[in-house]
Amino acid sequence: MLRVEVAPDSLFGPENMPYGVFAPPGESFRVGVRLGDMVLDLAALLGDPVFARPDLNAFLATGPARWGAVRARLRELADTALPVEVVHPVRSVRMALPVTIGDxxxxxxxxxxxxxxxxxxxxxxxxxxxxxxxxxxxxxxxxxxxxxxxxxxxxxxxxxxxxxxxxxxxxxxxxxxxxxxxxxxxxxxxxxxxxxxxxxxxxxxxxxxxxxxxxxxxxxxxxxxxxxxxxxxxxxxxxxxxxxxxxxxxxxxxxxxxxxxxxxxxxxxxxxxxxxxxxxxxxxxxxxxxxxxxxxxxxxxxxxxxxxxxxxxxxxxxxxxxxxxxxxxxxxxxxxxxxxxxxxxxxxxxxxxxxxxxxxxxxxxxxxxxxxxxxxxxxxxxxxxxxxxxxx
Amino acid sequence: MLRVEVAPDSLFGPENMPYGVFAPPGESFRVGVRLGDMVLDLAALLGDPVFARPDLNAFLATGPARWGAVRARLRELADTALPVEVVHPVRSVRMALPVTIGDxxxxxxxxxxxxxxxxxxxxxxxxxxxxxxxxxxxxxxxxxxxxxxxxxxxxxxxxxxxxxxxxxxxxxxxxxxxxxxxxxxxxxxxxxxxxxxxxxxxxxxxxxxxxxxxxxxxxxxxxxxxxxxxxxxxxxxxxxxxxxxxxxxxxxxxxxxxxxxxxxxxxxxxxxxxxxxxxxxxxxxxxxxxxxxxxxxxxxxxxxxxxxxxxxxxxxxxxxxxxxxxxxxxxxxxxxxxxxxxxxxxxxxxxxxxxxxxxxxxxxxxxxxxxxxxxxxxxxxxxxxxxxxxxx
Known part of the structure; x- marks a missing residue:
């Protein structure tokens, strides 16, 4: 287990936590959130297959109540020790287009x-x-x-x-x-x-x-x-x-x-x-x-x-x-x-x-x-x- | 088995055979071609799962050589008796948008x-x-x-x-x-x-x-x-x-x-x-x-x-x-x-x-x-x- 340390002046503290689609070295793309200089693998962390896809679209479609619930849970987890396998340094991952854009x-x-x-x-x-x-x-x-x-x-x-x-x-x-x-x-x-x-x-x-x-x-x-x-x-x-x-x-x-x-x-x-x-x-x-x-x-x-x-x-x-x-x-x-x-x-x-x-x-x-x-x-x-x- | 009879003045004879996405009553959408007043279910007729989807996109992506080969095969089959379960009257089916349109x-x-x-x-x-x-x-x-x-x-x-x-x-x-x-x-x-x-x-x-x-x-x-x-x-x-x-x-x-x-x-x-x-x-x-x-x-x-x-x-x-x-x-x-x-x-x-x-x-x-x-x-x-x- 490890705790993500976020510098007080980080632009990516727990009140931000933006979403993206990333791939650890040699692995496939999936959804993550950024916390400090780390990316949290959401499918691995939350066990929800909606995050195992190479775009945000399925999660987006779940609607505001679910977005809010996931965000609240992530705010809690940001203060706890996390399994080491769900945390990846931002500098080590590749990023893809976060969404499959319709129009x-x-x-x-x-x-x-x-x-x-x-x-x-x-x-x-x-x-x-x-x-x-x-x-x-x-x-x-x-x-x-x-x-x-x-x-x-x-x-x-x-x-x-x-x-x-x-x-x-x-x-x-x-x-x-x-x-x-x-x-x-x-x-x-x-x-x-x-x-x-x-x-x-x-x-x-x-x-x-x-x-x-x-x-x-x-x-x-x-x-x-x-x-x-x-x-x-x-x-x-x-x-x-x-x-x-x-x-x-x-x-x-x-x-x-x-x-x-x-x-x-x-x-x-x-x-x-x-x-x-x-x-x-x-x-x-x-x-x-x-x-x-x-x-x-x-x-x-x-x-x-x-x-x-x-x-x-x-x-x-x-x-x-x-x-x-x-x-x-x-x-x-x-x-x-x-x-x-x-x-x-x-x-x-x-x-x-x-x-x-x-x-x-x-x-x-x-x-x-x-x-x-x-x-x-x-x-x-x-x-x-x-x-x-x-x-x- | 049955043979699709096409009137000599039909606009949908074997030299046309347009593609569409249809659903028989109570069933799901899949790819078909029109022959006369009938739709042929291509996944059932040709056994290719590329036609079992609710749009033409996967077949489109296969390219001109495959399009030509399928068309040649369909021209041959149009003159033969076909299994009754692959043939649906046009008037009995629902039609969907034939393609998922990107741009x-x-x-x-x-x-x-x-x-x-x-x-x-x-x-x-x-x-x-x-x-x-x-x-x-x-x-x-x-x-x-x-x-x-x-x-x-x-x-x-x-x-x-x-x-x-x-x-x-x-x-x-x-x-x-x-x-x-x-x-x-x-x-x-x-x-x-x-x-x-x-x-x-x-x-x-x-x-x-x-x-x-x-x-x-x-x-x-x-x-x-x-x-x-x-x-x-x-x-x-x-x-x-x-x-x-x-x-x-x-x-x-x-x-x-x-x-x-x-x-x-x-x-x-x-x-x-x-x-x-x-x-x-x-x-x-x-x-x-x-x-x-x-x-x-x-x-x-x-x-x-x-x-x-x-x-x-x-x-x-x-x-x-x-x-x-x-x-x-x-x-x-x-x-x-x-x-x-x-x-x-x-x-x-x-x-x-x-x-x-x-x-x-x-x-x-x-x-x-x-x-x-x-x-x-x-x-x-x-x-x-x-x-x-x-x-x-």
Whole structure:
């Protein structure tokens, strides 16, 4: 038996305990929770086969009562001696995508980001389109190309506009990131029956970090009139750890003022924002600190909107906030904003950058308030850019 | 033992034999092929457990060589007496969605449809946007709300623009269809490795009919700048039968002239169109006959484009052509085109219509050339509109 010692300033103390899918050396993937620098093997610890699978989906489908009961039991066990075979050092295990994602939706919920992109993409018109303050704008992304943190990203090729008017095909020259928060759906819903704002916690299990890699040159040429497609679908990275909503009670903050008042289906009595601080590191240098607390639309409003037309959700669905940018230049969650469309290079250590260069590493981390002045960590989402394949 | 008698003019003779997922009364779903008015239970007939599952995915993943071998064996067996327990009348069985869909992509490949919608949605500018003739425009739809033919469709609610400028929320008043062809991915690909135009038949298993129900008022308000979302995601109907590409050899036709010449990654030596004739019935009255042979972008070009950035595909992925409209008014595949934005009501039997009324039925059917002057059927995709739920 052994007791997991957790440093007082650990971001992964017993009030966090995020879920992930891990494999000990030479063994298969299964569900675990992180405690300090260790991973607890839940199937072995709790004897429940729902945790013996290589994704969280079966556990997610069990619903909030079961999530709460498991969390309470783990809080108890965290203070006790545990069988040595259920404890694995984080550094020794491989991590897989935590969920098998059914549908992936990406929103556009930061007013500062939407304003910045409006200025850059449509310089001659109002930056915010007329619908933006009335609904959380969103679109479907490609679920099959969501990859776990650490997976390298091959620079995508595609069509881009040229000065001649005819497009050319080649490696993206404006490869970017989008620092986002992702929301993992636990329990599904019935086709035809919307999920109300106040039902958020009955359906959403937890929060993860997302990097929605974006090829801005491909996106700019393709996106009219049906939205982003190949400029996004080559890869989206997801953190390996999913922090349950139950760990984020201390992070609840009021939403910023919404003006005009949203329509009734977007209003709820329990709606709130989340005080989560992100940091974007480029080749090891922090270049931005986006504040999630400034997001205009709440996670509950996004879910209510997503389902307002009767669309159903399934365990393992993922929806993301869209790029998180604050009002300050140092709070922008994408490089197209940080470099203002590539016109103002950024200092990255000893070098300068506008968009991503082959070999670059990007790591996004985040923390949130815990109890007694402590903080909890949302892990990280990282990726390195590999050079494009030779032309097909 | 019994021999399946197939009428000489049957659309489901031995040269067709589409695949579907069916359940005999009181039994579970499994894979079958249709022959005349009968369904053959493939797990029972061939003794292969790949067909005992409630979707085609495992069989799709086996690849073209196995698809060909099974088809050849079924062609032989179709002429022989079969054990009575493997044969079920089509009218006695229930049908399920034939595939578990990973990602669903919808294209916009008809030049007549794109031109009509450009005129209706953007009357003051060029109907075709600058990118349209250079790439097959597409976007991701919601895989989790694809339903099998026959599933009722609840009228969606959502936000729509009003004359005051502020939106209102309520049942869609411009509920429409889109008559499309869907392509079912068989074998997957590797992330980072594009699928070339000439690799189409190595990856795509077959063809089905799609009705991409569309709420035009919701869509018009929401779609800038990230494309269609809730105007589409409430339901997409898919035919129960998937016709293998191998049954469509006689339907191959040259593509219409593409001007300007597409970029090299969209050109192939074996690329072709498909001479498939659709018919759209509204409450039992044929209101349109869209010709698939007129589609500008080929199915192989759509797949090459979808993967050109390295996006991977999975068995069971679905991509659809977008609305099929021909150049004649009687060949338009959506009601917004047939009624010209609701301004020119259509005669439907004894009544007139612009958009869908509660209780309306829509059925889309299609046929293609077979050998010796025969035709093969692609089954049907049908749905009835149910009234909206009361406000949430």
């Amino acid at each position: 992936y939706v990406d929103f556009y919920a930061s007013i500062d980001h939407a304003t910045n992109l409006g200025r850059l993409f449509r310089p001659d018109s109002e930056p915010l389109l007329p619908n933006w303050r009335h609904l959380p704008v969103g679109y479907h992304g490609r679920a099959g190309t969501v990859v776990v943190s650490g997976t390298p990203v091959i620079r995508p090729q595609g069509q881009r506009r040229t000065d001649s008017g005819a497009p050319e095909f080649g490696p993206s020259q404006r490869l970017d990131i989008e620092a986002e928060l992702g929301f993992v759906v636990g329990t599904g819903s019935t086709l035809g029956v919307p999920v109300g704002v106040d039902d958020f916690a009955a359906h959403v299990f937890g929060v993860a970090l997302v990097n929605d890699w974006s090829a801005r040159d491909i996106q700019a040429w393709e996106y009219q009139p049906l939205g982003p497609f190949l400029g996004k679908s080559f890869a989206t990275s997801l953190s390996a750890w999913v922090t349950p909503l139950a760990a984020l009670e201390q992070a609840r903050v009021p939403l910023p003022t919404q003006e005009p008042e949203p329509l009734p289906y977007l209003r709820g009595t329990a709606d709130h924002g989340l005080d989560i601080d992100l940091a974007v590191s480029w080749n090891g240098h922090v270049v931005s600190r986006p504040p999630y607390a400034r997001m205009y639309w709440s996670p509950a409003q996004m879910l209510a909107h997503l389902t307002a037309n009767g669309a159903s959700i399934r365990p393992g669905d993922l929806y993301a906030s869209g790029t998180i940018s604050g009002p300050e230049p140092t709070q922008r969650g994408s490089f197209i904003e940080l470099s203002w469309g590539g016109t103002e290079p950024i200092t990255v250590g000893e070098e300068t950058r506008t968009f991503l260069t082959d070999g670059d590493d990007v790591t996004i981390t985040a923390t949130a308030p815990g109890t007694a002045g402590r903080r909890i960590g949302l892990g990280e989402v990282s990726g390195r850019i590999l050079s494009a394949r030779s032309a097909p | 669903y992509v919808d294209f916009y490949a008809s030049i007549d449809h794109a031109t009509n919608l450009g005129r209706l949605f953007r009357p003051d500018s060029e109907p075709l946007l600058p990118n349209w003739r250079h790439l097959p425009v597409g976007y991701h739809g919601r895989a989790g709300t694809v339903v099998v033919s026959g599933t009722p469709v609840i009228r969606p609610q959502g936000q729509r623009r009003t004359d005051s400028g502020a939106p209102e929320f309520g049942p869609s008043q411009r509920l429409d269809i889109e008559a499309e062809l869907g392509f079912v991915v068989g074998t997957g690909s590797t992330l980072g490795v594009p699928v070339g135009v000439d690799d189409f038949a190595a990856h795509v298993f077959g063809v089905a009919l799609v009705n991409d129900w569309s709420a035009r008022d919701i869509q018009a308000w929401e779609y800038q700048p990230l494309g269609p979302f809730l105007g589409k995601s409430f339901a997409t109907s898919l035919s129960a039968w998937v016709t293998p590409l191998a049954a469509l050899e006689q339907a191959r036709v040259p593509l219409p002239t593409q001007e300007p010449e597409p970029l090299p990654y969209l050109r192939g030596t074996a690329d072709h169109g498909l001479d498939i004739d659709l018919a759209v019935s509204w409450n039992g009255h044929v209101v349109s006959r869209p010709p698939y042979a007129r589609m500008y972008w080929s199915p192989a070009q759509m797949l090459a484009h979808l993967t050109a950035n390295g996006a991977s595909i999975r068995p069971g992925d679905l991509y659809a052509s977008g609305t099929i409209s021909g150049p004649e008014p009687t060949q338009r595949g959506s009601f917004i085109e047939l009624s010209w934005g609701g301004t020119e009501p259509i005669t439907v039997g004894e009544e007139t219509r612009t958009f869908l009324t509660d209780g309306d039925d829509v059925t889309i059917t299609a046929t293609a050339p077979g050998t010796a002057g025969r035709r093969i059927g692609l089954g049907e995709v049908s749905g009835r509109i149910l009234s909206a739920r009361s406000a949430p």
